[in-house]
Amino acid sequence: MAAASARQVNIAIIGVGGVGKCFLSQLEQLAARRPDPKLVLTYISTSKKALYSSDHVAIPIAGVTSALAASEQQPLPLPKLVDFLGTSGSKTVLVDNTSSQDVADAYPLFLDRGISVVTPNKKAFSGSYKLWQDIFAAAARSGAKVYHESSVGAGLPVISTLKDLVETGDEVTKIEGVFSGTLSFLFNSFAPVSGGAGGNQWSAEVRRAKELGYTEPDPRDDLNGLDVARKLTILARLAGLPVESPTSFPVQSLIPKELESVGSGEEFLDKLPAFDGQMEDIKAEAEKEGKVVRFVGSIDVATQQVKVGLEKFDKSHPIAALKGSDNIISFYTKRYGSNPLIVQGAGAGGEVTAMGVTSDLLKVLSQIA
């Protein structure tokens, strides 16, 4: 296809953290491997710095993080960025590798301008239902695409699978799973299927998970369940439920009330042992029934019930048998009957999260280029 070899798609990137760095490396390899369409990086920014030129000259991807660190350009305010990208004359994809609510709020502006969006950022899809509607309405108006596979389960094919089920006319009746790598790791260690053997105290497991880098800097940001609630909100909406926000359904927090407002994550960890008895009771109660306790999210589509919290599972249940920090997501549908369609594997980490973003980018390119 001689004509096609001249095709070009501009890429703008916001965010160069853990996921962003992995994405840059994948993008560099992709651009080298697939010359068509030609991918041209025209804008990249962190929260403090940016790289771009008014005539949209290509920024070399190799070494871009050093160039960015040395740059004296400020990031463009988002409405100006929309104008900048919209006047390039080329098809453009915005890659949002932040977890910023501000960037998410601006998606409708980008999409209305015909700029496609790919992102692992959960905020846009799990915030207010109005923002969700605005995003997809803008995309429908302009024909721009919006993909966010990595907003649930990182690179695992969760969102694409749910979309395929819904779009081909299957009836999703229930979605259930372990959606947090952190909480997966914690419970797989705290209440292993093999019984009390692994039985560290709860507070010790939380401290160990933090030391191994499995938790947020303040572990309460994992233990409050909000991250799981955001993911459930996204999946419920894709399944057709107009969930208003991640706080509009029951979410069980694993933070003892007394420790919700202590100052730092470190102080929280110091005081957590006093509450080990509560978690020990929950674990023992499950064991009495031959079960183990896990932190899961579920969506019952028929009754429109969404909930997040602790549940007990038979030791032979796939959710009980999970390993490490893996996620597992089960889709119960009319076509699949009593045995669900299951997707399982690492649901966090820079490389696999970036992979979902890169894969989304490829899907967008196949449609717009």
Place this chain on the structure above:
Amino acid sequence: MAAASARQVNIAIIGVGGVGKCFLSQLEQLAARRPDPKLVLTYISTSKKALYSSDHVAIPIAGVTSALAASEQQPLPLPKLVDFLGTSGSKTVLVDNTSSQDVADAYPLFLDRGISVVTPNKKAFSGSYKLWQDIFAAAARSGAKVYHESSVGAGLPVISTLKDLVETGDEVTKIEGVFSGTLSFLFNSFAPVSGGAGGNQWSAEVRRAKELGYTEPDPRDDLNGLDVARKLTILARLAGLPVESPTSFPVQSLIPKELESVGSGEEFLDKLPAFDGQMEDIKAEAEKEGKVVRFVGSIDVATQQVKVGLEKFDKSHPIAALKGSDNIISFYTKRYGSNPLIVQGAGAGGEVTAMGVTSDLLKVLSQIA
């Protein structure tokens, strides 16, 4: 998008068996749900009958199977069908719902003419390596698309996941799984994780599976392992191994040599009990190690080894814990590390197989329309 509402894509269908009928029903619902692009059925055929008109008039999808049964038109020979579809003036997708080698052999002709192909038919992708190359070369030349998700694991996201891994630059090191619903059912019953309890004799399990409709009319067509070998061939090629054919690597057949050439499937079933001791020994040997035996396929990408046959698994292994006639496919990759990305669920059945075809059609439409 006012301009877009005039878009039309023609659909031609070959094959109206179990999967074909389910696909027609999904297509009818899809056309009703999504008016853009307008899907127009212009050709449909079984091996004996066809429906089409020289001026490509739309065939109503509702009631098409009855209309087809009453038709006096013969199917067009494949090269003539290519000409017929190629002269319609509209973008066209061929849906091959057969398992015919002849239709598969003609894919390069369709693709060279710009006609996209979606199909659950394994023959094109697991036959000679030359046909595989011809198909993808023709698609690359014309820009037509070819999708075949349901050729492995029915509607499960197996091929799309493998493609995503490869295309985003991950390094797939190993693929392992249970790829046959029939053999999954047989071994989950014959050698259950719970021990000898389910322990019918092997021949009795085979007869029961046949009576329940889980096997081909002649169960030897499942027991010879060729169906699994075809699926492995497809996955190995997608992972980059130039596998010559499904007979170019070791495939263990579960048909005793002495029964390979007995006349009918019924006669085979009558004589199978004499060989129950062999399978009983294999099962007992596994149990002695605390394991169960399963019929699996595996691809070791680094050593380029592909093999199909019996293997032993710890009872806690996800492959051992499989239920009913489910498939399970584990992708070991550099990014996913020691815990594989796993896809699990029903890998056979009309509705879920047709779902993979419908989902492929949607992917093609998003790119060509």
